[in-house]
Amino acid sequence: MAGKRVTGGDGREEDGAMVGLPSLDLSLAFPQATPASIFPPSASDYYQFDDLLTSEERSIREKVRGIVEKEIAPIMAAYWEKAEFPFHAIPKLASLSVAGGTIKGYGCPGLSITASAVTMAEMARVDASCSTFILVHSSLAMVTIALCGSEAQKQKYLPSLAQLTTVGCWALTEPNYGSDASSLRTTATKAPGGWHIDGQKRWIGNSTFADVLVVLARNADTQQLNGFIVRKGAPGLKATKIENKIGLRMVQNGDIVFNMVFVPEEDRLPGITSFQDISKAWNSRMAREVVSLGRELLGGNGILADFLVAKAFCDLEPIYSYEGTYDINSLVTGREITGIASFKPAALAKARL
Ligand SMILES: Cc1cc2nc3c(=O)[nH]c(=O)nc-3n(C[C@H](O)[C@H](O)[C@H](O)COP(=O)(O)OP(=O)(O)OC[C@H]3O[C@@H](n4cnc5c(N)ncnc54)[C@H](O)[C@@H]3O)c2cc1C
Structure with a gap:
């Protein structure tokens, strides 16, 4: 047999204790449990939730379930372990046409609130990193643009975000302002033709690769909270991946530094002057x-x-x-x-x- 003898705590050689062997196949080591590579069917509906859904809501749920079980479930444990995002799966997620959720027009699906919630629940049932990716992109970045953006901004940004040919992130939290985010310190200072953003954000999901960054910053003149759309690659913008997370490891959370990042006036979100909390x-x-x-x-x-x-x-x-x-x-x-x-x-x- 391959492997060599090891010694016990007292220095004596121990019979049978071998190292250098491959780990046992999980189906032999723990046959009672279903490994992550085989995703179990959704078999229970204790609250008869199904009865409350319309046929459209059921059909979108089946569509999401099918794609996520087929495309994400088989790869998620490996990507989770590597703490990498499966970029190749984005077109599969795009084929679901759910990004943008309840937003109407601009290439967005205009789902009912229930249908939108059902799609998120289906994704989260298989993989919470995948649902978090969509949540940040769709429910935070896209919804903020839809609710607080100008008509021109909606037309410019929402269609490609809906198709997932561009990816969004939403930057509120700062190193010293998480729960108390309304006290945030990142500033937006008026400059000719636009604004300069200076400061730091922390934990921002998708930020290491996002094309469109929705950023909350304090107007240096009025002290109000304002929102800005910052484009990937803007000079002075740097996003660094947060390593060693114990959960949601596929999600790429970043620390962002803004060093006099210029945002043209046309990319200031006119509808943000404060923000409200949510409850979950x-x-x-x-x-x-x-x-x-x-x-x-x-x-x-x-x-x-x-x-x-x-x-x-x-x-x-x-x-x-x-x-x-x-x-x-x-x-x-x-x-x-x-x-x-x-x-x-x-x-x-x-x-x-
Ligand atoms: C995986 C992940 C993804 C994230 N994605 C994003 C993102 O995309 N965009 C973004 O902007 N942010 C994001 N965040 C940040 C997230 O919203 C913050 O981590 C969260 O708001 C908590 O802030 P904090 O980590 O600074 O903790 P703190 O606010 O420092 O809280 C620490 C502890 O103190 C408690 N506490 C704080 N204040 C009070 C108080 N007044 N009374 C009683 N208890 C209190 C809290 O409940 C908590 O238990 C993400 C975070 C994680 C972990």
């Missing part, structure tokens, strides 16, 4: 509990990325914290219900900055 606390708490129990059920094998539940367990950690941490979303919900902000001076809370 309960869902992410329950999801975290479910994947934690699932991981526990598999015992030691539950920590191997070869099994879907371990990957889901790791992916839920960043999801629990992004788009507002659990605590912040709970506090925001509390403020909505009671009208009392327990986490900020009332005057600021009232202004909803």
